[in-house]
Amino acid sequence: MAKQSSEAVLWSLFSAGGVVAALLIPVHLFLFAIAFPMGWLRPPGYEHLMLLLRLPWVRIYLFLMCSLSLFHWAHRFRYTLYDGLQVKHLNELIFTLCYGGAVAGTVFAGYLLGNWSGP
Amino acid sequence: MADKIVLEIPRYSPERDVKPHFEEFEVPVHKEWVVLDALNYIKDQVDGSLTYRWSCRMGICGSCGMMVDGEPKLSCATFLSSYSRNGNKLRVEPLRYFPIIRDLVTELSDFLVKLKAVKPWLIRQEEPPLSEGEFLQTPEQLEQYKQYSMCINCTLCYAACPVVGLDPVFVGPAAIALAQRYNQDSRDQGAGDRMAVLAHPEGIWGCTFVGECTRVCPKHVDPAGAIQQYKLKAALDWVKSFVTPLGRKNTDVRREAAND
Amino acid sequence: MDASSHDVLLVGGGGAGLRAAIAAAEVNPKLSIAVVSKVYPMRSHTVSAEGGAAGVVKGDDSLDEHAYDTISGGDWLCDQDAVEAFVKEAPQELLQLERWGCPWSREPDGHIAVRAFGGMKRRRTWFAADKTGFHMLHTLFQTTLKFDPITRYDEWFVTKLLVDDGRVDGVVAIELMSGKIQAITAKAVILCTGGCGRVFPFTTNANIKNGDGMALAYRAGASLKDMEFVQYHPTGLPFTGILITEAARAEGGYLLNKDGYRYLQDYNLGKPQPNPVMRSMELGPRDRLSQAFVMEDQKGRTLATPYGSVVHLDLRHLGEKIINSKLPFVRELCLKYQNLDPVKELIPVRPVVHYMMGGVSTDMNGATPLAGLYAAGEVACVSINGANRLGSNSLSECLVFGARAGKAAALYAAEQKAADDKAMAQANDERKRLEAQFLHKQGGRERVATIREQMQKAIEKSAGIYREETSLAEGANKLFELQERYQDIVLDDRSRTFNTELEGALELGFMLDVAESIVQCALHRTESRGAHQRTDFPARDDENFLAHSLVFRKPDGSSRVEYLPVKVTRWAPGERVYGEQAPESPQQIPQAVPAGRAG
Amino acid sequence: MFAVKQPTTKVLPLYQEFHPRWYRPRVSVYWWLGQWQYLKFILREISSVFVAVFVVITLLQLRALRAGPEAYARFQHWLQSPIALAINGISLFFVLFHTITWFNLAPRAMAVRFRGKRLPEILIAAPNYVVWALVSAGVTWLVLR
Numbered sequence A: 001m002a003k004q005s006s007e008a009v010l011w012s013l014f015s016a017g018g019v020v021a022a023l024l025i026p027v028h029l030f031l032f033a034i035a036f037p038m039g040w041l042r043p044p045g046y047e048h049l050m051l052l053l054r055l056p057w058v059r060i061y062l063f064l065m066c067s068l069s070l071f072h073w074a075h076r077f078r079y080t081l082y083d084g085l086q087v088k089h090l091n092e093l094i095f096t097l098c099y100g101g102a103v104a105g106t107v108f109a110g111y112l113l114g115n116w117s118g119p
Numbered sequence B: 001m002a003d004k005i006v007l008e009i010p011r012y013s014p015e016r017d018v019k020p021h022f023e024e025f026e027v028p029v030h031k032e033w034v035v036l037d038a039l040n041y042i043k044d045q046v047d048g049s050l051t052y053r054w055s056c057r058m059g060i061c062g063s064c065g066m067m068v069d070g071e072p073k074l075s076c077a078t079f080l081s082s083y084s085r086n087g088n089k090l091r092v093e094p095l096r097y098f099p100i101i102r103d104l105v106t107e108l109s110d111f112l113v114k115l116k117a118v119k120p121w122l123i124r125q126e127e128p129p130l131s132e133g134e135f136l137q138t139p140e141q142l143e144q145y146k147q148y149s150m151c152i153n154c155t156l157c158y159a160a161c162p163v164v165g166l167d168p169v170f171v172g173p174a175a176i177a178l179a180q181r182y183n184q185d186s187r188d189q190g191a192g193d194r195m196a197v198l199a200h201p202e203g204i205w206g207c208t209f210v211g212e213c214t215r216v217c218p219k220h221v222d223p224a225g226a227i228q229q230y231k232l233k234a235a236l237d238w239v240k241s242f243v244t245p246l247g248r249k250n251t252d253v254r255r256e257a258a259n260d
Numbered sequence C: 001m002d003a004s005s006h007d008v009l010l011v012g013g014g015g016a017g018l019r020a021a022i023a024a025a026e027v028n029p030k031l032s033i034a035v036v037s038k039v040y041p042m043r044s045h046t047v048s049a050e051g052g053a054a055g056v057v058k059g060d061d062s063l064d065e066h067a068y069d070t071i072s073g074g075d076w077l078c079d080q081d082a083v084e085a086f087v088k089e090a091p092q093e094l095l096q097l098e099r100w101g102c103p104w105s106r107e108p109d110g111h112i113a114v115r116a117f118g119g120m121k122r123r124r125t126w127f128a129a130d131k132t133g134f135h136m137l138h139t140l141f142q143t144t145l146k147f148d149p150i151t152r153y154d155e156w157f158v159t160k161l162l163v164d165d166g167r168v169d170g171v172v173a174i175e176l177m178s179g180k181i182q183a184i185t186a187k188a189v190i191l192c193t194g195g196c197g198r199v200f201p202f203t204t205n206a207n208i209k210n211g212d213g214m215a216l217a218y219r220a221g222a223s224l225k226d227m228e229f230v231q232y233h234p235t236g237l238p239f240t241g242i243l244i245t246e247a248a249r250a251e252g253g254y255l256l257n258k259d260g261y262r263y264l265q266d267y268n269l270g271k272p273q274p275n276p277v278m279r280s281m282e283l284g285p286r287d288r289l290s291q292a293f294v295m296e297d298q299k300g301r302t303l304a305t306p307y308g309s310v311v312h313l314d315l316r317h318l319g320e321k322i323i324n325s326k327l328p329f330v331r332e333l334c335l336k337y338q339n340l341d342p343v344k345e346l347i348p349v350r351p352v353v354h355y356m357m358g359g360v361s362t363d364m365n366g367a368t369p370l371a372g373l374y375a376a377g378e379v380a381c382v383s384i385n386g387a388n389r390l391g392s393n394s395l396s397e398c399l400v401f402g403a404r405a406g407k408a409a410a411l412y413a414a415e416q417k418a419a420d421d422k423a424m425a426q427a428n429d430e431r432k433r434l435e436a437q438f439l440h441k442q443g444g445r446e447r448v449a450t451i452r453e454q455m456q457k458a459i460e461k462s463a464g465i466y467r468e469e470t471s472l473a474e475g476a477n478k479l480f481e482l483q484e485r486y487q488d489i490v491l492d493d494r495s496r497t498f499n500t501e502l503e504g505a506l507e508l509g510f511m512l513d514v515a516e517s518i519v520q521c522a523l524h525r526t527e528s529r530g531a532h533q534r535t536d537f538p539a540r541d542d543e544n545f546l547a548h549s550l551v552f553r554k555p556d557g558s559s560r561v562e563y564l565p566v567k568v569t570r571w572a573p574g575e576r577v578y579g580e581q582a583p584e585s586p587q588q589i590p591q592a593v594p595a596g597r598a599g
Numbered sequence D: 001m002f003a004v005k006q007p008t009t010k011v012l013p014l015y016q017e018f019h020p021r022w023y024r025p026r027v028s029v030y031w032w033l034g035q036w037q038y039l040k041f042i043l044r045e046i047s048s049v050f051v052a053v054f055v056v057i058t059l060l061q062l063r064a065l066r067a068g069p070e071a072y073a074r075f076q077h078w079l080q081s082p083i084a085l086a087i088n089g090i091s092l093f094f095v096l097f098h099t100i101t102w103f104n105l106a107p108r109a110m111a112v113r114f115r116g117k118r119l120p121e122i123l124i125a126a127p128n129y130v131v132w133a134l135v136s137a138g139v140t141w142l143v144l145r
């Protein structure tokens, strides 16, 4: 049963992450990583962003977006490695790397967004 | 339309070969002919040792599945003429991912073990005597599982699913769809009994939603849907299992989790 | 030589076989039960039955009416005690199947829905959309999975019954996958091998319906009953022989000749009405409809196609909605195999060989005169179908008599001792025979396919919808010649592993025997009744032929035909009337007569 | 008719009479290249890598923001580098691919029924796109305000 429910947890995180990634990542990616650097749109100022980040719900929002998306990645990537490279015998290693990565990213996001005391 | 087509068929006999080799057979193309008619023509007129399974010739017994031009198909429901444009050669191979017994005949006992494993029969806690008449079931309730009851066990979906190929213990699309056929049946009370096989790493969680099973299914069973829906249910059950003790209501994670 | 041993052995995993296996397991869970089938059970031909299964459930119906429809439909050649048992148990069996999960179609309130069917005065045909046989077979198959005492031998081909001292001890079978030929002994054997449509060139029957069980029993010394009665279904698709279910007519389809005229009205089948009327016009019995086609053809009012002449089945007026909800499979088949859409187009149809009324002669419990041998389903002839089976009776028959045979065989087996070594010796001989005749044979010139084709042509010509003395005699001669040539058969395939050519050759051998029994019985019955129409003897002759034909195999291989009186309990033979004059209710039916005489 | 028969070799120690030796084809490591549907599937799965890459970029950007205006400016500058733009361009393609496949597959897993019939997939997929448009507009508005 332990094994069954852990798969259920991981899959739930994966799905939640999938929804978040599908809804949110495209617009973030487009704005911050393409439109602003390319100069298609005028980027927001440092102060404006800091102002936003001072709002707790914005930080929660960003935390969830990052964390869940990472778990989405971890789960999918794990199976992609199993299937695409047929390396199921490295099960444990892959498992640790993938979900470990997601946990690490989550901790890091928590650290960055947790107690916001920007300058 | 070309009036001849060459079939390329891998021949394999364990008594003779280490591995299959292709042989070519030229067959006439008639408008009404399906791939199976061409095979029967070869068997009757050219080489009686060509080996394949078939029976009903009306797409319902599920025995004539083959890879036709790389796609899993019922050879009795696939017109020959639709391939005569492809340079006049057509590959007909045994269903992919199955061990091959001979020529186009695949080995199925493993599939049958999986079918049985999901307990595909009506499970009841109590069985009222027959004299009480039928269990009532409205057409709407019938509709709930009808689609999943249409499976003819042709195993085309197994030949389409890469997970089956990579992980031979994966329970696989048709068997899971069959389990859902009973789980969704208003007369059944055995969903709990089927849980152990289904919500297992080699059950639903093995499926990565490639979706090919549904695309190739000749009876529109939609095993991919059945599996994802079961994943959703298993996830919800898990949420419930630790939310309920806290006395809280089942939170609505449905929408989020639904999206895989 | 390997052998395995069981208490009850089923040959065949179709509707009848699986039902019998469950019945045996339920009677006595200690028995070891085996199901031997040449295809995986869910591939059995029961899977292709479309229309439904008859059983009285609704208040406006009665057992007597079902019995009367069956008996009159069978042109009074049914054994009435068997019919009475049948109609009584059919509803229970169908209900039992519901309890096992069969997805029967329903009324809005959740009760079982029933539909009209040809030759039936009331609506009493249970259906699961138009894939009734498919759902029944899969339900049965899946249900057998939960019975541990049932062992399956999937893809094992039975070649011979082991008989010792008038008692059947088991079978010899080939495991197709390995080519191993071995004995499977048992205290009781139930044949459930289905029909023999493949004896004919144009049939709705699957490739596996070769009359194996009939020939096995015949060769073992049991008799075959009423073999001259071969049912033609009036609506098969040309070329493929795929069946367009009677349900298409029950839902209101019309049969039209080339002028778009509902020609059935010219053949004493009632007046055309816009909506279907039971036991009338398109809902008349199958023999009459198929015969009307031949008449119409002779008048030149059918359409010629490369695959024989056709008439049209018109469903267009039903509309897309009804067709999709009630007849989805019909539409699917037309689209997939005939490349036309019945919503907008006429469906070309012609009569096609469909069902074998005759078969291994059994009593009401499926027992044959050979101790330990039982038969049920299409392979058997308990005599509920008489001279013409009514649509939707045979699925119910598989259940009722499958269950009865299963129970009877289980009770019988519990009392018997296991087979002795003599069975082994016989099995060894059979293996040697198969090797000598096929696998290790030197020389030989004939191909399986050639002989099969000639046999099919011969029987169609001599024992088709209409028959007469000279053509039957010619047919008999031709079959005799083919039997000789069969000895000279040579196979391309000499390997053990999954040798389907060997299987085909053995099936051909079975079919030749069955074909011969059909022609012989048809030759001897000098009257016309139901599906057996002699142009040289157009009238029914109750004086001499209110009797079943029994055909036996003589030691020299030729056959002998005898007659057995029909059992008449409550319904004296009458005129078969369809259309408006059909009797309204059983009250008008002449009641109670002494048992019939026979010629 | 040209049925090319291979010469039959008699010396095959592996086959023993009545013990069929099944031929088991191996699945190639490149199985996903063989068929367009499989390739599409792998691309869909790979999209998750780009989701993760962008999350990492976002986290780095947050760290830069925390570290002060200069660090943030330096990071902005890096984002303009061809390499960053290339990565992000590819990412955008994959992320959009993810969004579309995710939304289109959602109905398969949901099976919403109305009067006993499963709703057509398009009816379930369409609202996803509406929500997506609204959310994207909202985020843009917040950031650009």
Ligand SMILES: Cc1cc2nc3c(=O)[nH]c(=O)nc-3n(C[C@H](O)[C@H](O)[C@H](O)COP(=O)(O)OP(=O)(O)OC[C@H]3O[C@@H](n4cnc5c(N)ncnc54)[C@H](O)[C@@H]3O)c2cc1C
Binding pocket: C011, C012, C013, C014, C015, C016, C017, C036, C037, C038, C039, C040, C041, C044, C045, C046, C047, C048, C049, C050, C051, C052, C053, C054, C132, C133, C156, C157, C158, C159, C192, C193, C194, C195, C204, C205, C206, C208, C209, C212, C213, C243, C354, C355, C376, C377, C378, C379, C391, C392, C393, C394, C395, C396, C398
């Ligand atoms: C197209 C079609 C539609 C029909 N529609 C209806 C309908 O609507 N209503 C109705 O009542 N009836 C219908 N019938 C008739 C009915 O389906 C059959 O009579 C019935 O299904 C026969 O069942 P069975 O169990 O006797 O045999 P089958 O289902 O034919 O099974 C025969 C079994 O015997 C096995 N077998 C045969 N030979 C051997 C051997 N040598 N060794 C080992 N195993 C062997 C086979 O593998 C198989 O498992 C229809 C028939 C056809 C062809």
Ligand code: SF4
Binding pocket: B150, B151, B152, B153, B154, B155, B156, B157, B158, B173, B174, B177, B213, B216, B217, B218, B219, B220, B221, B222, B223
């Ligand atoms: S789910 Fe579809 S493809 Fe798979 S076995 Fe069943 S009918 Fe065939």
Ligand code: F3S
Binding pocket: B160, B161, B162, B163, B164, B172, B173, B206, B207, B208, B209, B210, B211, B212, B213, B214, B223, B224, B227
């Ligand atoms: S193809 Fe295979 S991975 Fe899942 S959705 Fe179908 S079972």
Ligand code: FES
Binding pocket: B054, B055, B056, B057, B058, B059, B060, B061, B062, B063, B064, B065, B074, B075, B076, B077
């Ligand atoms: S032969 Fe039965 S499904 Fe094709």
